[in-house]
Amino acid sequence: VGGGGGRYRHWTNFMLSIREHCKGPLNQEKRIRVSQPLTRGPSAFIPEKEVMQANGLNERTNLLVEEYSTSGRLDNITQVMSLHSQYLESFLRSQFYMLRMDGPLPLPYRHYIAIMAAARHQCSYLVNMHVDEFLKTGGIAEWLNGLEYIPQRLKNLNEINKLLAHRPWLITKEHIQKLVKTGENNWSLPELVHAVVLLAHYHALASFVFGSGINPERDPDTSNGFRLIAVNKFCVCDLANDNNIENASLTSSNFGFVDSLSELEALMERMKRLQEEKEEEEASQEEMATRFEKEKKESLLVVTGADTFCSSVPNAAFDDEIVSTSDVSRYVEDPGFGYKDFARRGEEHLPTFRAQDYTWENHGFSLVNRLYSDIGHLLDEKFRMVYNLTYNTMATHEGVDTTMLRRALFNYVHCMFGIRYDDYDYGEVNQLLERSLKVYIKTVTCYPERTTKRMYDSYWRQFKHSEKVHVNLLLMEARMQAELLYALRAITRHLT
Numbered sequence: 001v002g003g004g005g006g007r008y009r010h011w012t013n014f015m016l017s018i019r020e021h022c023k024g025p026l027n028q029e030k031r032i033r034v035s036q037p038l039t040r041g042p043s044a045f046i047p048e049k050e051v052m053q054a055n056g057l058n059e060r061t062n063l064l065v066e067e068y069s070t071s072g073r074l075d076n077i078t079q080v081m082s083l084h085s086q087y088l089e090s091f092l093r094s095q096f097y098m099l100r101m102d103g104p105l106p107l108p109y110r111h112y113i114a115i116m117a118a119a120r121h122q123c124s125y126l127v128n129m130h131v132d133e134f135l136k137t138g139g140i141a142e143w144l145n146g147l148e149y150i151p152q153r154l155k156n157l158n159e160i161n162k163l164l165a166h167r168p169w170l171i172t173k174e175h176i177q178k179l180v181k182t183g184e185n186n187w188s189l190p191e192l193v194h195a196v197v198l199l200a201h202y203h204a205l206a207s208f209v210f211g212s213g214i215n216p217e218r219d220p221d222t223s224n225g226f227r228l229i230a231v232n233k234f235c236v237c238d239l240a241n242d243n244n245i246e247n248a249s250l251t252s253s254n255f256g257f258v259d260s261l262s263e264l265e266a267l268m269e270r271m272k273r274l275q276e277e278k279e280e281e282e283a284s285q286e287e288m289a290t291r292f293e294k295e296k297k298e299s300l301l302v303v304t305g306a307d308t309f310c311s312s313v314p315n316a317a318f319d320d321e322i323v324s325t326s327d328v329s330r331y332v333e334d335p336g337f338g339y340k341d342f343a344r345r346g347e348e349h350l351p352t353f354r355a356q357d358y359t360w361e362n363h364g365f366s367l368v369n370r371l372y373s374d375i376g377h378l379l380d381e382k383f384r385m386v387y388n389l390t391y392n393t394m395a396t397h398e399g400v401d402t403t404m405l406r407r408a409l410f411n412y413v414h415c416m417f418g419i420r421y422d423d424y425d426y427g428e429v430n431q432l433l434e435r436s437l438k439v440y441i442k443t444v445t446c447y448p449e450r451t452t453k454r455m456y457d458s459y460w461r462q463f464k465h466s467e468k469v470h471v472n473l474l475l476m477e478a479r480m481q482a483e484l485l486y487a488l489r490a491i492t493r494h495l496t
């Protein structure tokens, strides 16, 4: 495989910059704790043998990779996803379609857009992967020097990339108009839709990469000690964060400090009770609306470590430093813009998007399918697949109907983006998703780059890794759909 040397070089620079950066706030003791050996294999969070067992049984995965993988090899993302091979097929098919099949955008553009999207979350795994693909598909190497080197037309996507990634509710028809307006660097609507689908796909995939602790290419120079940084470059500061989170979750948890087994039993019990209550009485429309607003407001306040992280260094300076030294920063404009500032500045107004006014099924699907043919079907299949996927198990229990739990996870992600389903009782979210799980969900969906193994480990301690990967798939797809809904609604408004 070509390009390896370049990648290692980038990687080394990146690692050096992290070490450099981390000298300040770190003391020796913490450094030692960070350097604990990691789980080898495709994920830093999941023991290698668990993933390998699944793969060993699964020749089908290999066939899928041969057919649909752009790189032609079984990368670490695919290996982890193959814990859910039915889903994997939908995923690979839609990804292959947007990267390789006939479509409005030239191939190198597609990969460059993937790079721009992944870079918003500093996801060097995806950036490196698409740097290779960009070159292989005939992309101009100079563009890889950064955003200043790309054509204005591509540069014009920066704004929508940034909004989609962090605050999609701010996207208006004016943003769309600006891009498609007749002129030198105008985008056609089909091209723009292709770009938006790619952006949303890669933002969401970055969530999956960090949320599942996907291991990057091994760097020979830093074979031990600092590899955790490869997964999560904020790791050195995360120890402090994790403590805060842990303390927060211990003190404010509704359930107190219970052992993990009774945690599971309690969750099952609550599911049962909710089911019974549902059959008895329904809350009024007003009450349902109030519950949504309450959940939405609370979701903004869920501490993810973003507010406390590296508290010895002012955040702005910290961000700047990371950005000016890291390798992926060259693909990012306005790096300080994020979900975090939005909530931190006390600007807690997140407008409510009524799902029934613009649904994926009735509106988004047909628009996207019309402008970029067939992608709607592929995405639709993938959304349904992840939502419906079940093995009817919860940890050690079998024969469980997990619909309620899957719905709570999906709707909670949409809730954090302001999207409300008026037939859903958001009281369920509060009953079903424990505090540590909410912390994990918010981190993975809003600032995935801050996910740590400890966050991953601290929720649902009795559950299997494959079940946690399933959670991640739900979060990823819910996030992607939320971004698409906002972007497509703006396009519809532009058209009408």
Ligand SMILES: *[C@@H]1O[C@H](CO)[C@@H](O)[C@H](O)[C@H]1NC(C)=O
Binding pocket: 181, 182, 183, 184, 186, 187, 188, 189
């Ligand atoms: C951009 O606008 C020009 C007119 O200035 C038009 O001919 C062209 O088709 C447009 N390009 C796209 C991609 O829509």
Ligand SMILES: *[C@@H]1O[C@H](CO)[C@@H](O)[C@H](O)[C@H]1NC(C)=O
Binding pocket: 039, 040, 041, 042, 043, 074, 075, 076, 215, 216, 217, 218
């Ligand atoms: C997958 O992770 C392993 C570390 O366990 C690493 O050696 C390998 O290079 C990674 N593969 C890819 C394609 O990134």
Ligand SMILES: *[C@@H]1O[C@H](CO)[C@@H](O)[C@H](O)[C@H]1NC(C)=O
Binding pocket: 240, 243, 244, 247
């Ligand atoms: C968390 O709580 C422990 C024990 O109460 C305390 O020692 C530690 O300093 C706390 N950590 C943070 C970051 O507040």
Ligand SMILES: *[C@@H]1O[C@H](CO)[C@@H](O)[C@H](O)[C@H]1NC(C)=O
Binding pocket: 384, 385, 388
């Ligand atoms: C999803 O599951 C529901 C209920 O189990 C079923 O009615 C529906 O047909 C399923 N949809 C798909 C696409 O599998």
